[in-house]
Amino acid sequence: MNAVLSNALFNLGTLATVCVALVMAPSPLLNSPSVPFGVRVPPDKANAPEVAAQRRRYRTLLLAATAVVAVLALVASATLDGPAVGAIGGSLLLTVVAIALWSRAHRAVTDAKQQGGWYEQTRQGAVTDTSLRTDPVRFPWPWAIPAFAVVAVTALVGALVYPDLPVQMTLPQKSAAGTVYREYPTTFWTAFALVLAQILVTASMAGTVAGILRARADLDVSRPRTSAARYRRYLTSMSRSVLGMAALLNLMLFGLSGMMWSDNRSQVLMAFVVGVPVLAVLGITAHLVLRVGPGGSRLPADIDEPASGLVPRDDDRFWHAAGMVYVNTDDLAIMVPRRVGFGWTVNLGNLRFLVVTAILVAAGIGVAVAVGV
Structure with a gap:
């Protein structure tokens, strides 16, 4: 009975988390107000009645779908005797429903924009900050040191314990029935698999930072100087956060490597090794969403600049798949x-x-x- 209740709570908790994330998708917390449901609109139309109606419809139908999917997930989990079956299947189904609802709202807002002629009486413009190329935001190398250090320590510890590892290693695998353990021959690839994963994480995160520092900026044409200054602070905050996340993920992989090398199967230790870094990453993400905002929209502006009267150009033709x-x-x-x-x-x-x-x-x-x- 306890197992049944535990599985039910796991499925419901997973679906509730997915639902909250999907319901928040159209929110200005995660998107610029001027692109509701992936449609470019003039700033004064960001909260137009047509847009507000689509937001309400999206959330109402998604919440209703979540209730139905939750029942199906519980039935599937009990019938197929797998704690993760309902959570995984339900999350995928809910995501498909959300995409369908988003696409419908995208079309509705597009139709309202075209039929209402929202851009007919506007002065469209585009702006760029050339100093982002002549004087770019520098790669924050000191913030990358923790990630590289964790990789080096993990590799060193692995090299020390490798000669004493058993001939067969027991590795955990996730399945619909939960975590299962299987034995594999001890080789360099199995023993250092998570170290290689650390290297991949660090390289991909560092590459992401290098890419975003040279990405095209989406500046506000109504206040270009203010927007450019805010965007620089946004790049600094984002690049440091990404490298911090890399260090946390590497720390998690370090802990998992230690458990693998010592053949430790403690679920409590596993929860600690995985849970603490994941919670820290979620904390960084929450800071970016709540305090930084899309494009740095919530960062303070140090420049008092009058509005130019321009609105962002209508570039919907370049955006496909519902934006x-x-x-x-x-x-x-x-x-x-x-x-x-x-x-x-x-x-x-x-x-x-x-x-x-x-x-x-x-x-x-x-x-x-x-x-x-």
């Missing part, structure tokens, strides 16, 4: 501020990005084949 995918072959930028969610996305129309991605995918497949051989 989630950016394709512009004339834009040299590889990374641009995303419309849906927090942070940046890639320009799928940039040839350099496509070539580099193809090379990396080919290299990854080659390494996987070589290791498998």
